[in-house]
Each structure stands twice: as structure tokens, then as C-alpha cells.
Amino acid sequence: MPADLSLLQQRHSVPSRQLGEPAPDEATLQTLLEAAIRVPDHGKLVPFRLIRLQGTAKLAFGERLATIAIRNNPDLSDAKLEKERLRYTFAPLVIAVIVALQADSKVPEIEQKLCAGNVAYNILLGAYALGYGAQWLTGWAAYDREVAGILGLTDNEHVVGFVHLGTPQIEVPDRDRPALADVISTWAP
Template identity: 45%
Template sequence: MTHFSPPAFPVENDVLTVPKPSADMLGRMARRRSTRAIDMSGPGPSKEQLDTLIRIAARVPDHGKLFPWRFIVFEGEARPAFGQMLESLIRADMPEAGEERLNLERRRFERAPVVIGVISRVTIPHKIPEWEQILSAGAVCQNLLLAADAMGFGAQWLTEWYAFDERVKSALGLEANERVAGFVYVGTQAVSATERPRKPADITRWTGKAE
């Protein structure tokens, strides 16, 4: 792997530069495509790269400066340990489940070298609407995808059933005001992706009355 040079992050009260055109950034965003977790392999991001990914992820709109999200990182042996828990839950819920399904659950977090759980954490009551706080967590997930791409990694934002299971939430230590915004898988893309069908954007322009 080539040497990684982390970007220079600003500190509080730094004067930020005026945005300038970047054909490279536009090109990457125009061609951004999720890499399926099953199409990933190692290596994953180094500790320095992972730290940078998370710092970039956190640079999102955040009305009220509430930081309405946090991260749970799964790497190393934590991934199969999480999979063993998922397998045990499926065994309890579906005694008839076959080995194929059990193996799927057991290996879920082994599909990528690193999985980053993005946890939406809302403050209620607050003058900042709950919906805006939740959207901020979604922006964190998207920033992770873009930053991973810029580092040369594939990434996929998933939820799947375990993101909504109360037992899993408890095992992750989620509070009543928290929920899983997504699990972002990050690794080396082992298989080339192909473009999927995309619908043209649905656009209207306000003319003074509803169209």
C-alpha cells in the first residue's frame, strides 16, 4: 500500500479557503458507486486512515452543534464475535434455519476488514428538530462513503435486520434516544462494480403556486 498522508484539518477559528473548482472531486462524485460488502477484501484502512475517515465523516451540517451521532468501530476479532451473537439470535428466532443462513449471520461483519457503525443520537426536547438531527447522521454515512473512495477503498452503507433488533441495540449499548443510522463496510474492492439503472432527478421549479 502506498504511503498515506493525512489531510490538514483546520482548528477552531482558522479562516477556511474559498471553494475552488475540482474536476477530480466532481468526477469521483459523478462516478461514485457502492462496493458490495461481499466484493471486498483486505487490506482495510490503517489506524491513521480510519481516524481520518471518522474525522472527515464528522464534518457535516450540524444545526445547533449537537453532534447528534457517534461511532462504533468493528475490526479484528470484534467482527466474528459480533457475528456469533447474530447467529445465536437467529438460532433462537428461527430453529429451522439451515447452515447456509447461520453461516451468513456468522460471517456478516467478516465481509470487510472494518465496519463502522454510525449511531444517530438525538436530543429531545430541543429547538433543533429531531428530523434535522437524524439527517445529520445520514450525512455522516455519506461522508464516510466519499472519504473511503478518496482513499482508494470500497465502501457500502447497510442496515439489514440487526440494525433494528432491540437485542442488538442493547448489546451495542444504545440509549433510548439512539438508533443505528447505518453500518458502513470499508475494504479493498476486489471486484469491479458496474453502473446500476438510475432515474433522472425529479425536479420542479417554484413559480408562485404548486404545479
């Protein structure tokens, strides 16, 4: 009989707009993040790091991003402008997951990126296991070098995602998932 896989079968993202207080407390967050960084890591490079955005710092970060968005697109609609201004105001905690690419390594960049991506996913899984909600978001800010500068990233570092964490404020229905038969095949020579 297979082990219980209910965590994987039931995990879902909670929209960041539906995440409120409380975030995990300090001890819980430390335990969550210590578990999250236990990922496959070819070459033991540790090609990732985490940046915590919380409280007034999180709000200031969001305001800076809104300013950049407006400057980059002066014709931004009122609705999109409001979305930019509010993006970091909902979830009480955001963890920016950063990949630190080591170009001189024999480990291909894709494996380093996947390693960092696994950290982000482990945060999602861990948050769900602990009764919290989480959503992994990217958006334009994850790919913008000016935003990278605000975060203090070096040229070899990039945002993998912003993981928003908090307590779900609503019951989130599961979304449609692909049927296994639609995504699996068997290779034969």
C-alpha cells in the same frame, strides 16, 4: 466551467462480500473519520457517534447477531442462516454509525437523524476518494433493540447503518441511476 464533480459522479457502493484487506490504516482512518464528521449539524448537537468493529471483536459481534437471528426465527433457511453467520466476516472494518437523539432539543428528530446519516455517507464518499470500497448496510440488526444493547446504546440511540470498509476485490460495475428529469420539478405559485 463547473468544478470537477467526478467523485460524486463515479462513487458507488462495493458489496461487503467483495471487500477485503487492507482496510485503511490507523492514520488514514483517523483522517477519513475526521472528515466524515464534518456534516451539517443544526444546533451543534453532534447527534452521532461511531463504533468501530474490527478483528475478532467484529467476528464476535457477527456471531452474536447470528444467534439472535436464529432465536428470533428458528425456521430460518440454511441459506439465510449462512448469510447471517457470514455477514460480518468479509470487510475488514465496519463502522457502526449511531444517532444519539436529543428529544429535549428544538432540533427535530429528523434533522438529527439526517445529520448522522450524512456522517455515514461521508464515510462512503471519503473511502471512495481514498481508493477504498465501502457499503452502507442496515438490515434487521440496525433496528433490533437487543443488538442495540450489545453495542451499548442507550434508549435514545439507534443504529443509522453499518458501513463496511475495505479494498474492493473486484471491479464493480455501476448500477442504473435515475434520470434527473424523472426526479426534479419546479414549484410555482
